[in-house]
Amino acid sequence: MNILITGGAGFVGSHVVEGLLKGTDWNIIVLDKLTYASSGYDRLRDIECFDEKRVRIFTPDLQEPIGEGLKQEIGEVDYILNLASESHVDNSILNPVNFILNNVKLTINILEYARGLKGLKKFLQFSTDEVYGTAPEGVNYKEGDRFNSGNPYSASKACQENICQAYANTYGLPIVITNGMNFAGERMHPEKFLPLCIRKIMDGETLQIHSNPEQTKAGSRFYIHPRNATEALIFILTKTTETLDKIDSSKGRFNIVGEKETDNLEFAQIIAKIVGKELKYELVNFHQSRPGHDLRYALDGSKLKNLGFNYPLTLEESLNKTVQWYLNHQNWLK
Numbered sequence: 001m002n003i004l005i006t007g008g009a010g011f012v013g014s015h016v017v018e019g020l021l022k023g024t025d026w027n028i029i030v031l032d033k034l035t036y037a038s039s040g041y042d043r044l045r046d047i048e049c050f051d052e053k054r055v056r057i058f059t060p061d062l063q064e065p066i067g068e069g070l071k072q073e074i075g076e077v078d079y080i081l082n083l084a085s086e087s088h089v090d091n092s093i094l095n096p097v098n099f100i101l102n103n104v105k106l107t108i109n110i111l112e113y114a115r116g117l118k119g120l121k122k123f124l125q126f127s128t129d130e131v132y133g134t135a136p137e138g139v140n141y142k143e144g145d146r147f148n149s150g151n152p153y154s155a156s157k158a159c160q161e162n163i164c165q166a167y168a169n170t171y172g173l174p175i176v177i178t179n180g181m182n183f184a185g186e187r188m189h190p191e192k193f194l195p196l197c198i199r200k201i202m203d204g205e206t207l208q209i210h211s212n213p214e215q216t217k218a219g220s221r222f223y224i225h226p227r228n229a230t231e232a233l234i235f236i237l238t239k240t241t242e243t244l245d246k247i248d249s250s251k252g253r254f255n256i257v258g259e260k261e262t263d264n265l266e267f268a269q270i271i272a273k274i275v276g277k278e279l280k281y282e283l284v285n286f287h288q289s290r291p292g293h294d295l296r297y298a299l300d301g302s303k304l305k306n307l308g309f310n311y312p313l314t315l316e317e318s319l320n321k322t323v324q325w326y327l328n329h330q331n332w333l334k
Contacts, residue, residue: 134295211283
C-alpha cells in the first residue's frame with residue numbers, strides 16, 4: 001500500500017508517519033511545504049524516518065496545483081491523508097483572509113489531484129472538533145451535527161469538510177472525514193498548552209488557565225495523544241466501507257475523541273505531579289481577551305467504540321511518557 005500524507009512534517013503529521021512506520025508495512029509519501037509550524041525537518045529527524053526506504057518526502061506548496069513531474073515521482077497512491085492546514089487559532093484571528101484562503105486552496109488542489117488517481121481507496125480529510133463550536137455542559141456533538149464555527153480557523157476547517165463532501169457527491173471520490181479533539185504529545189510547538197505548562201512549572205512561573213468569565217471554572221477538553229489518533233486512522237482506513245457505514249447514518253464521518261473530559265487545571269496538575277514541582281496558576285477569562293476561543297469542546301466517541309475500536313493508551317499513560325520525553329528533550333520547550 002502507498003499512503004500520501006499532506007502536512008506530514010507537522011506535529012500530528014509526524015506522529016502519524018511514526019505510527020504508520022511502526023504499525024504497517026505501507027510506503028509513505030509526505031508532502032509538506034515546511035512552514036514555521038513544521039520546524040523544518042526536525043520532527044521527522046526525531047523519528048529517524050530519513051533512514052527508512054519506505055518514506056519519501058517532497059516539499060511542494062499546495063497553494064498551487066500538483067505538477068505533472070511531482071505526480072510522476074509520487075506514483076500510485078492507495079490512501080490520502082489530508083492533514084495539511086494552518087492551525088494556530090490566534091493567527092487565524094489576526095489574519096483571517098490569508099489563513100482561510102490557505103486552508104481552502106490546499107484542499108481543492110489535493111482533491112483535484114485525487115480525482116486523477118485510478119486506484120484511490122480512501123481520501124481522509126483530517127478535521128477538528130472546533131467546527132461544532134463551544135459545547136454546552138452535557139452536550140457531546142455526534143458525527144453530522146450542525147457546524148457553529150467560533151473562529152476563522154474552525155470556519156476554514158468546516159469549509160474543507162464541505163468541499164470534500166461536494167467532491168464525494170459530485171465526482172464519487174471515496175471521502176472519509178474525521179473530527180479530532182485536542183492533541184497533546186511530543187514535538188508540539190512551544191506555544192501550545194502542554195509544553196507551556198511544563199516550562200512554567202519547571203521555572204516556577206505562574207500559569208494562566210483559560211476559565212469562564214467568573215474565573216471559577218477552567219475550560220475543558222478531551223485530550224488525546226496523536227499515537228492514539230493514528231491507531232484510529234489506521235482502523236478507519238483498513239475497514240471496508242460497508243463495515244464502517246453499518247453503524248449509523250453519518251456515513252464517512254468519525255469522531256476521534258480522548259478517553260475522558262479533563263479540565264485544563266486538572267490537566268496542568270497531572271503534569272506538575274509528573275514533573276515533581278508545584279503548580280502556580282491563576283484562572284483567567286481568556287474569552288474576554290481572546291474572542292473566538294471556546295471554553296468547552298466535546299465530541300461523542302461512541303461510533304468508533306461500537307465498531308470495536310479501543311484506544312491503546314490512557315490519558316495518564318500518554319502524559320507520563322510525553323512529559324518524561326520533554327524533560328529529556330528540553331530544547332523542544334524553547
